[in-house]
Amino acid sequence: MAQVAQNPSQQQKVIITNKYGNKLVGILHESGTKEIVILCHGLRSTKEDDIIKNLAAALENAGVSSFRFDFTGNGESEGSFEFGHYWREVDDLHDVVQHFHGANHKVIAIIGHSKGGSVVLLYASKHHDIKTVVNLSGRYDLKAGLEERLGKDYLERIKKDGFIDVMQSGSFDYRVTLESLMDRLDTNMHEACLQIDKECRVLTVHGSSDPVIPVGDASEFAKIIPNHKLIIIEGADHSYTNHQDELASVVVNRIKEALVHFSNDV
Template sequence: MIMTDNNNWKKVAFRNSRGLTLAGLLYGTPEETGDIVIHCHGFTGSKEGGGRALELGAELGRRGWSTLVFDFAGNGESEGDFANITLSGQIDDLTCAVDWVLKQGYKRVVTVGRSFGGSTVICQGTRDPRVAGVCTWAAPARLLDLFASFTDEPIDGPEEMVAMAGEGGIIYLKKAFFQDLKLYDVPGDAARLAPRPLLIIHGTRDGVVPPEDARLIFEAAGEPRELVWIEEGDHQFAKHYDQVWETLFDWLDRHFKRSAS
């Protein structure tokens, strides 16, 4: 399903393997370029990224790339209950997004993810050889440690739900979320991405995900790999998003010469 809006973005929808409809926005067409970036939001985020993700997609369009942004299940306009989210579920959502863009006629897919979306693109990319390259922004490497720090409740107790501190207040997740995190090793998955390129971007002043996590991912990864520090950058890159964008553009130019339209 595709509908055109007034900003050159098209509303799209596709299903994940659990039968939930995911809401997305697409900039560009496969007739204009065979190359597409799938941009994944962070924990409790949304496809628009407060508008920044849409601005980035428009700029990528001027540089010859289409962009798909979408809401993971349970987030934004997508179906599902946020309390049911898991990393496995997000990996499935992203895999179905890759399925969808390839069916539209795109030939080359690069994934970009911020924060928990960054962990997702690493874990998904190593399992999906159709992904040509992966870029992360402020991605956590030690998932269980990070998310356990957001709650004072035991994550292995008898209760089904865990209350966590989120940016917008208290949120609730099922304990299956934490059990599922134990199935994944983000640095280990980064090691298996090679020889596909990996770009890791992290702020030196990230107060949510320790910069050391970026180092752990980088040291585990094979070549070609790059770690770019954004000096004084916080978790949102609030005052430094232009540097993040330019780093991404440069990486795309060096590793992915435009395929023929």
């Protein structure tokens, strides 16, 4: 069941210019709190993804402000879509965090789904300024899952042609360049996660029936992230199609814990 915000009139569009000059478009769910949570979508997705919207509504109903936005080249944001560019999305997220810190808010948590889950973990490995991170179905091994998306012999073909065009239902969906593919292959989640501070509280949530990213990836994160909690939602797929309420409950509870930690730290 989808979450419905009790007071949607408190939503407003916010545009933030990133360090590369692209305008990032997002929706602020204002609950009147200084504390705010940032929500990050996955690959070929947007801020309008059901998971992201449902979590924003659940947080709003819990009295917590949140901001959901489109990464560069996705949704309403400027720039061109790139298949890799994980660290560029970390840069986008950092610009968003800095914006709200300068707008009299305090970002208490970052939440990401799928590719966004990997991005929030990479962020935590680099910036060390957010003490609560929620990884929803993020990928641990970025070398995996490529043949399913790009086809057999993808590395040989992309080195020969310089790109692969990904088709969806017989029509062009997006182009993967050699540069963006190598960017993904060169992004090492294991090494990055070893750099996450032990003071950073990381929650990983994964569905036991995820056909896109194996639930085993979640266990790998649990092995190496020092301050880590793992929750497996039984029967849930990659999009938590029939488990939205359960996901929202788990996430909101974690954010309530983050609020307590934040108030104690102030």
